[in-house]
Amino acid sequence: MAANRFNSFSDHGVGIGLRIPHYNHIFSEKPVVDWFEIISENFMCDAGRPMHVLDRILEQYRVVQHGVSMYFGSATEPDPEHLRRLKQLVRRTGTPWLSDHLAWGSVDGNYTHDLLPLPYTWEAVHRTVERVKQAQDVLEIPVAVENVSSYAAFNDSEMSEWEFLNEVVERADCGILLDVNNIYVSSVNHEFDPFIYLNAIPAERVAQIHIAGHSRYEKYILDTHDHPVIDPVWALYARAIERCGYTPTLLEWDDHIPTFDEVHNEALKANQYLEAVKPQALKENLAAVTV
Amino acid sequence: MKTTNAFLLSAALTGLLAGTTLAAQGMNNGGNTKANKAGVRLVMDDKDKHACKGQNSCKGKGGCKSGDNGCASKNSCKGKGGCATDGSKPKAL
Amino acid sequence: MSHTAMPLAELQRQVAAVTMTPLTADEGMSEVTLDGRSTRAIAERIIAPNSLLSSFERLELYNRQYWFRVLSALAEDFNSLRTLLGSRVYDELAIAYLSAHPNRSFTLRNLGSKLPEWLAAHAEFAGRRHTLAVDVARIEWAFVEAFDNAAFKPLLATDALRFTAESRVKLQAHLRLLALNYPADSLVLDVQHRERGEASEGGHADEREALPPLKLTGLRAAPTWLAVHRVEYNVYFKRITREEYGILTSLAEGQQLADALEHGFKHSRIPAAKRAEHLRGWFQNWSELGWLCAAES
Ligand SMILES: [Fe+2]
Numbered sequence: 001m002a003a004n005r006f007n008s009f010s011d012h013g014v015g016i017g018l019r020i021p022h023y024n025h026i027f028s029e030k031p032v033v034d035w036f037e038i039i040s041e042n043f044m045c046d047a048g049r050p051m052h053v054l055d056r057i058l059e060q061y062r063v064v065q066h067g068v069s070m071y072f073g074s075a076t077e078p079d080p081e082h083l084r085r086l087k088q089l090v091r092r093t094g095t096p097w098l099s100d101h102l103a104w105g106s107v108d109g110n111y112t113h114d115l116l117p118l119p120y121t122w123e124a125v126h127r128t129v130e131r132v133k134q135a136q137d138v139l140e141i142p143v144a145v146e147n148v149s150s151y152a153a154f155n156d157s158e159m160s161e162w163e164f165l166n167e168v169v170e171r172a173d174c175g176i177l178l179d180v181n182n183i184y185v186s187s188v189n190h191e192f193d194p195f196i197y198l199n200a201i202p203a204e205r206v207a208q209i210h211i212a213g214h215s216r217y218e219k220y221i222l223d224t225h226d227h228p229v230i231d232p233v234w235a236l237y238a239r240a241i242e243r244c245g246y247t248p249t250l251l252e253w254d255d256h257i258p259t260f261d262e263v264h265n266e267a268l269k270a271n272q273y274l275e276a277v278k279p280q281a282l283k284e285n286l287a288a289v290t291v
Numbered sequence: 292m293k294t295t296n297a298f299l300l301s302a303a304l305t306g307l308l309a310g311t312t313l314a315a316q317g318m319n320n321g322g323n324t325k326a327n328k329a330g331v332r333l334v335m336d337d338k339d340k341h342a343c344k345g346q347n348s349c350k351g352k353g354g355c356k357s358g359d360n361g362c363a364s365k366n367s368c369k370g371k372g373g374c375a376t377d378g379s380k381p382k383a384l
Numbered sequence: 385m386s387h388t389a390m391p392l393a394e395l396q397r398q399v400a401a402v403t404m405t406p407l408t409a410d411e412g413m414s415e416v417t418l419d420g421r422s423t424r425a426i427a428e429r430i431i432a433p434n435s436l437l438s439s440f441e442r443l444e445l446y447n448r449q450y451w452f453r454v455l456s457a458l459a460e461d462f463n464s465l466r467t468l469l470g471s472r473v474y475d476e477l478a479i480a481y482l483s484a485h486p487n488r489s490f491t492l493r494n495l496g497s498k499l500p501e502w503l504a505a506h507a508e509f510a511g512r513r514h515t516l517a518v519d520v521a522r523i524e525w526a527f528v529e530a531f532d533n534a535a536f537k538p539l540l541a542t543d544a545l546r547f548t549a550e551s552r553v554k555l556q557a558h559l560r561l562l563a564l565n566y567p568a569d570s571l572v573l574d575v576q577h578r579e580r581g582e583a584s585e586g587g588h589a590d591e592r593e594a595l596p597p598l599k600l601t602g603l604r605a606a607p608t609w610l611a612v613h614r615v616e617y618n619v620y621f622k623r624i625t626r627e628e629y630g631i632l633t634s635l636a637e638g639q640q641l642a643d644a645l646e647h648g649f650k651h652s653r654i655p656a657a658k659r660a661e662h663l664r665g666w667f668q669n670w671s672e673l674g675w676l677c678a679a680e681s
């Protein structure tokens with residue numbers, strides 16, 4: 001179930017985000033890391049140092065692309081240049097699948113550079129489905145959509161966030177990048193039970209899982225990716241693995257970034273949960289291959 | 292006028308040929324001579340502008356540092372709710 | 385209460401308009417958008433409150449987040465401009481620029497692409513330092529382009545052998561040519577140098593802290609021509625002569641080789657007898673540095 005058509009039947013285990021403060025360590029120490037996630041937009045330039053760094057990483061490591069500006073939910077037309085450059089990068093990295101967010105962020109060609117939540121309406125379902133399908137057609141690899149952390153809800157919403165997510169992924173026939181920290185953040189900000197959300201997810205569509213830390217304020221939580229993963233999020237992760245099996249898992253740490261080892265060790269805590277399902281998952285993989 | 296131009300042109304072409312030849316040689320010696328002629332080298336930081344993190348502080352401006360207890364005391368954070376360390380209980384209303 | 389859903393595009397236009405409205409002095413959400421609409425009315429129509437936050441406060445989180453993100457991305461690229469003008473003036477300038485030019489590109493890399501041009505037309509921010517500020521902004525934007533612009537294949541010796549008076553070349557994509565009013569490249573290098581020093585002493589300059597305008601000693605206006613370019617993944621500043629600038633920009637405009645030479649020496653003070661020698665050296669340097677590439681046929 002975990003190695004599935006939404007992640008090209010990959011056996012990726014625990015990875016971390018590729019971040020600048022770790023470049024020196026990675027190139028000098030060559031640590032063993034199962035895989036790196038890159039933010040596609042940071043490598044969608046033509047040449048120069050970013051592409052040189054990427055090529056050096058690709059020589060040694062498996063890389064999976066994660067985007068932040070596809071804005072599947074934006075109602076007005078996207079910049080075709082974005083998809084063209086993204087496809088170029090997909091060819092370069094050989095990413096087995098690619099993810100971006102179930103969000104919007106641009107309108108009439110103006111970019112907010114934020115992952116803005118969608119109103120959970122049928123109009124938004126249809127628009128998002130159309131855009132996800134278009135991306136899958138052009139990129140020719142599986143696309144997974146990620147649930148975002150949100151801080152606002154809409155009066156016009158006609159369904160819950162998880163119902164919305166389910167409608168989109170079923171209709172677009174795409175995968176899910178399940179961010180259990182985002183479920184937690186949104187559950188506090190929108191006052192719902194995160195396990196209801198998690199239990200409603202079609203487990204067979206989960207291509208990848210994100211874990212991360214966040215910042216708690218007096219009246220809300222922000223998804224700042226600048227802390228270790230908290231216990232309630234690990235509890236959600238445990239449940240996600242119980243439902244999805246052995247799934248590619250990635251720790252996001254984007255601000256106040258500690259040493260490489262600190263980040264990597266935090267990510268490797270996920271193995272506690274993954275190991276328990278690993279043998280069974282591998283048997284399933286083997287069966288799937290031989291059928 | 293024409294002869295001057297021809298003279299200058301041939302000087303330019305001579306230089307062009309010499310430079311392209313040196314560039315080809317430079318590829319074999321690691322491009323050191325090339326770097327000498329390049330001017331002043333700038334200290335380079337890698338750039339990583341995009342991330343999918345939420346943001347509640349601005350590097351370019353005075354503002355509330357996220358994940359930092361200190362920001363609760365800053366004016367800019369008045370009414371925005373102070374930051375607590377991660378994992379703590381939300382304060383009651 | 386009967387309630388008709390707002391079309392998605394309209395909802396997004398309204399939310400974006402509020403989100404991109406500049407913050408108040410204490411970094412809260414303004415009561416009115418730039419075009420005079422009530423942000424409170426928009427928030428209440430569109431955003432549902434929860435038990436802790438009002439519609440206004442929830443939208444305000446996105447409003448703050450937008451400005452924090454774009455301002456910090458811009459400050460990263462225009463650090464010397466910020467140092468020159470001080471944080472107070474720089475902040476006003478950055479907010480005005482981003483209000484006039486929200487990013488039209490999917491990548492934050494392009495956020496500052498119009499800043500030099502916009503600043504040139506807005507003398508009200510930098511006062512007596514306006515001309516210098518424009519120079520600094522142009523250099524810093526040139527750096528962004530030299531950093532990751534494409535690298536075309538340079539001319540080879542075999543190409544050079546076929547060259548005539550009518551030949552055309554294309555300039556290297558990462559090469560930026562600037563005609564400046566001040567030797568502002570030295571200011572940019574000084575700022576960088578100083579900050580590196582502070583960083584290595586452990587007293588890392590906090591970008592969030594207020595910064596007074598830079599004390600300028602001995603920087604006088606003087607026409608300066610600068611090439612900003614890349615070698616082996618590093619960016620370099622190379623001073624060039626007025627004549628080099630003239631020839632290279634003419635070539636960039638698509639002029640034939642002979643015409644570009646003539647243009648470059650127009651009003652030149654280099655004695656006629658010395659010109660050939662200079663040309664030989666310039667063309668050798670440019671082609672060695674990979675600045676000259678084959679024009680598209
Ligand atoms: Fe995530």
